[in-house]
Amino acid sequence: MGDDPNLISKKELLDQTGISYGQLYRWKRKGLIPEAWFQKKSAFTGQETFFPRTEMLARVERIKGMKDDLALDDLADLLAPAPAGLVVGIDGLQSRNIVSKETLDLLFETQPLTDPLSFQAALHGWFVDGLLRNGEIGLDEGRLILSTLAAHHGALQDQRGQFLFLRKRGVGFCLVLAGTGTILPDPEARIVVQRDVLTLVGEFRVILSGDKP
Amino acid sequence: MIHTTNEEDVNVMGGSNLPGGRYRRINAMGDVRMDGDIRCLSMNCMGDATVVGSFQGQKTNVMGEMEFRGPVDAGILNVMGEAKCLSGLRARTANCMGEVEVVGTLNADRLNIFGELRVTGDCNVDRFDSRGGFRIDGLLSGDQLRIVPWHQCHAAEVGGSRIEVCRRRGFLGVLLVWDSLMSAVGLGRDRGLLEVESIEGDEVLLENTTAQVVRGKRVRIGTGCRIGRVEHGGDFASHPSAQIGEVAII
Numbered sequence: 001m002g003d004d005p006n007l008i009s010k011k012e013l014l015d016q017t018g019i020s021y022g023q024l025y026r027w028k029r030k031g032l033i034p035e036a037w038f039q040k041k042s043a044f045t046g047q048e049t050f051f052p053r054t055e056m057l058a059r060v061e062r063i064k065g066m067k068d069d070l071a072l073d074d075l076a077d078l079l080a081p082a083p084a085g086l087v088v089g090i091d092g093l094q095s096r097n098i099v100s101k102e103t104l105d106l107l108f109e110t111q112p113l114t115d116p117l118s119f120q121a122a123l124h125g126w127f128v129d130g131l132l133r134n135g136e137i138g139l140d141e142g143r144l145i146l147s148t149l150a151a152h153h154g155a156l157q158d159q160r161g162q163f164l165f166l167r168k169r170g171v172g173f174c175l176v177l178a179g180t181g182t183i184l185p186d187p188e189a190r191i192v193v194q195r196d197v198l199t200l201v202g203e204f205r206v207i208l209s210g211d212k213p
Numbered sequence: 214m215i216h217t218t219n220e221e222d223v224n225v226m227g228g229s230n231l232p233g234g235r236y237r238r239i240n241a242m243g244d245v246r247m248d249g250d251i252r253c254l255s256m257n258c259m260g261d262a263t264v265v266g267s268f269q270g271q272k273t274n275v276m277g278e279m280e281f282r283g284p285v286d287a288g289i290l291n292v293m294g295e296a297k298c299l300s301g302l303r304a305r306t307a308n309c310m311g312e313v314e315v316v317g318t319l320n321a322d323r324l325n326i327f328g329e330l331r332v333t334g335d336c337n338v339d340r341f342d343s344r345g346g347f348r349i350d351g352l353l354s355g356d357q358l359r360i361v362p363w364h365q366c367h368a369a370e371v372g373g374s375r376i377e378v379c380r381r382r383g384f385l386g387v388l389l390v391w392d393s394l395m396s397a398v399g400l401g402r403d404r405g406l407l408e409v410e411s412i413e414g415d416e417v418l419l420e421n422t423t424a425q426v427v428r429g430k431r432v433r434i435g436t437g438c439r440i441g442r443v444e445h446g447g448d449f450a451s452h453p454s455a456q457i458g459e460v461a462i463i
Contacts (some may be wrong), residue, residue, distance in 0.1 A: 011428075020430070025372040029320075
């Protein structure tokens with residue numbers, strides 16, 4: 001299990017990033033690292049803790065980069081799943097080029113929304129906008145993803161889960177995976193997009209806070 | 214049923230119900246059931262009280278028995294009797310001098326144990342000082358953890374910056390001599406032990422500890438320890454009487 005390239009062990013993480021046990025446990029206590037990322041696996045020395053490699057390394061770098069400017073509690077707030085009451089104005093999303101007008105039109109087609117948008121709706125718009133800009137999906141597929149996310153995102157507990165978009169023989173379909181688990185699709189189907197919801201939420205919150213352009 | 218306007222002092226004696234709401238000070242001296250959510254500046258329970266909803270208080274003293282069925286945000290919590298928190302506990306400082314049982318997670322800045330603590334989930338603290346007994350089914354995590362196992366202490370995992378477990382010592386060795394004498398005549402007392410699956414910290418100093426794995430940058434294993442495997446960062450020492458399976462540098 002320790003050979004899974006997508007996972008990083010706690011020892012390797014500490015070694016690679018230079019953080020201490022104390023810092024890691026402190027960040028865990030403050031909620032800076034999602035509970036679901038701590039995965040217990042059997043190793044020859046007994047139980048060891050592993051993390052999703054890419055997400056964890058990115059998260060540690062982000063915390064190290066920001067903790068000089070922010071108190072840990074503020075940082076926790078920034079990285080935490082969005083509070084239900086948070087809303088996002090459409091003008092701001094457009095003027096800061098976070099979501100394009102085309103994607104916003106698509107968003108309004110699929111859901112009955114009003115300005116300002118809920119954090120969740122704005123997140124969906126930003127997520128699909130990124131996929132459209134990268135050319136990973138077409139407009140119809142974007143519409144399909146937005147409808148699926150609107151229908152099922154609310155069922156996720158504490159934003160734990162994944163958004164997936166698969167395509168088989170040119171036909172695309174979207175999935176929302178609640179909790180953790182492995183997707184075993186039809187061998188002919190290709191996973192086009194697979195994103196952790198908590199990570200997306202964290203990235204979107206940083207963008208909204210103006211930390212990134 | 215006692216009716217009260219909000220933000221006032223309430224004294225409840227005898228068998229009574231208190232409606233949920235905001236209060237300044239609540240003194241519960243009988244058999245009291247508090248329905249709904251309670252917000253107060255201070256709570257003194259000297260009888261047998263139950264809070265059915267959530268509880269938020271700045272200072273809470275439990276000298277009798279108290280059951281919290283909803284989430285608890287207790288500020289300063291002193292338990293000299295018995296407290297049960299059935300939906301987790303958050304406190305700035307929690308002093309457990311009697312018995313505390315938490316179903317779920319316990320979060321506190323400071324936690325001092327002189328009695329007994331039972332937590333079914335994780336226990337997250339900045340500073341942890343125990344001179345009593347505890348059983349934590351999940352992770353005990355903190356910056357500074359100091360444990361003098363007076364009774365049996367158990368946690369699934371322990372993690373933090375500095376973890377120190379030391380056996381209790383008497384004044385000028387009186388307790389030690391007394392225990393040795395009692396042991397010699399077959400009346401030896403249990404000297405307290407911490408049992409844990411894994412311990413991880415930057416500085417780990419252990420006595421009277423049984424653990425499967427100990428990982429740390431600086432590790433000291435003292436008397437009364439049985440450790441399956443030690444992984445350290447180059448700074449390691451152990452007492453000759455300590456039983457250690459394997460030692461590895463990480």
